[in-house]
Amino acid sequence: MAVAEATRTSIERTGRSIPVIQRWLKVEDPAVARAAYDYYAPITSVDMQISEKSLAVVFEKLPEAQKKGPKLSDVTDLSLLAGLEKEGFFAKLKCARAAGTGRPPDAAWARRAAVDRRLPPDDRARLGGSRPARIDHRTPSCPRPARSSRRPCRSTRAVMILEHLTASGSAFVIGLALAIGVGMPMGVAIGWSARLDAVLAPYLAALLRRAPSWPCFRL
Amino acid sequence: MIVWVGISIWSVVVVVFLAGLFPIVVNLAKRRPERGSRPAASRPQLRGRPATPHHLTVVVPSSVPFFLAGLRLAVIGSLVSIVVGEMYASRAGIGYLVGGDWRDAQVDRMFAAVLCLTVSGLFALWAIDRAQRRVERWRPARAA
Numbered sequence: 288m289a290v291a292e293a294t295r296t297s298i299e300r301t302g303r304s305i306p307v308i309q310r311w312l313k314v315e316d317p318a319v320a321r322a323a324y325d326y327y328a329p330i331t332s333v334d335m336q337i338s339e340k341s342l343a344v345v346f347e348k349l350p351e352a353q354k355k356g357p358k359l360s361d362v363t364d365l366s367l368l369a370g371l372e373k374e375g376f377f378a379k380l381k382c383a384r385a386a387g388t389g390r391p392p393d394a395a396w397a398r399r400a401a402v403d404r405r406l407p408p409d410d411r412a413r414l415g416g417s418r419p420a421r422i423d424h425r426t427p428s429c430p431r432p433a434r435s436s437r438r439p440c441r442s443t444r445a446v447m448i449l450e451h452l453t454a455s456g457s458a459f460v461i462g463l464a465l466a467i468g469v470g471m472p473m474g475v476a477i478g479w480s481a482r483l484d485a486v487l488a489p490y491l492a493a494l495l496r497r498a499p500s501w502p503c504f505r506l
Numbered sequence: 507m508i509v510w511v512g513i514s515i516w517s518v519v520v521v522v523f524l525a526g527l528f529p530i531v532v533n534l535a536k537r538r539p540e541r542g543s544r545p546a547a548s549r550p551q552l553r554g555r556p557a558t559p560h561h562l563t564v565v566v567p568s569s570v571p572f573f574l575a576g577l578r579l580a581v582i583g584s585l586v587s588i589v590v591g592e593m594y595a596s597r598a599g600i601g602y603l604v605g606g607d608w609r610d611a612q613v614d615r616m617f618a619a620v621l622c623l624t625v626s627g628l629f630a631l632w633a634i635d636r637a638q639r640r641v642e643r644w645r646p647a648r649a650a
Binding site for chain 1: 592
């Protein structure tokens with residue numbers, strides 16, 4: 288569902304998508320990014336369905352498989368997509384996308400999703416296009432989403448680093464606490480008991496030989 | 507490790523545990539000058555009072571400097587291993603971030619994560635140094 292919504296957003300919001308393409312592909316020229324966008328956007332399916340035609344293209348390179356005449360259902364499990372389709376998820380998604388335009392949702396809509404206000408005026412003039420079509424949630428089949436369903440926009444880089452830092456910190460603290468909890472009694476016992484030392488000395492000697500810098504840290 | 511624990515935070519925890527365990531054990535095991543020097547009677551016993559456990563009054567306190575030295579090595583080893591562990595066996599963490607940014611050629615982001623890791627390591631070593639100074643207040647000041 289998230290992939291479908293993200294695909295829809297990337298297709299509709301040209302002005303947002305092109306800077307993202309520029310950033311991740313490290314393309315400085317927005318016209319190049321726009322060309323890539325124009326190529327892929329019309330052939331990208333929001334409902335994530337795989338067509339028989341695309342499968343035929345794949346099987347053209349596999350003559351043995353082509354002889355058996357496999358169907359799409361033989362090689363893919365589309366039950367999840369079918370379930371979402373049954374729930375009307377994709378219908379709502381398409382409806383929201385096409386609302387207000389009066390045009391079929393899947394037909395060359397990428398051409399009408401044009402440059403956003405976010406682009407600089409020079410780039411906007413260079414890229415051409417018109418204002419993007421707004422989604423009209425007031426159509427009968429597409430009720431306006433509840434206010435509570437709007438997610439807060441907090442995916443900043445700092446928050447992401449903080450989350451990853453928290454995950455690493457948790458693993459570090461837990462692992463080190465376990466190491467201290469186990470290592471301290473074990474080390475004290477080995478250092479104090481001659482019997483334990485005799486038992487574990489060969490293993491420690493092997494460790495010391497492999498990592499001679501460990502015990503050399505004297506205060 | 508991935509086969510045993512799976513791709514989760516626990517695989518990283520195990521890697522950190524193993525990286526931190528041996529420096530601590532080895533440093534504490536090398537502390538041997540007191541062996542065989544156990545006194546026949548402690549000072550409270552000589553005064554007719556019940557004896558305090560020898561390991562609490564002598565063994566553990568004398569082990570603290572060695573423990574802190576081992577802990578310092580354990581922190582360094584753990585920080586290295588946590589990055590490597592998260593690169594391969596985790597879906598979150600600074601190592602995961604560094605690996606992902608490196609694959610995506612986002613070098614600036616990668617160095618931001620590395621900087622966070624560096625600061626964390628410096629902070630951990632600073633905290634150990636503070637603890638060591640606090641524990642070793644009895645020790646005379648070293649000559650410069």
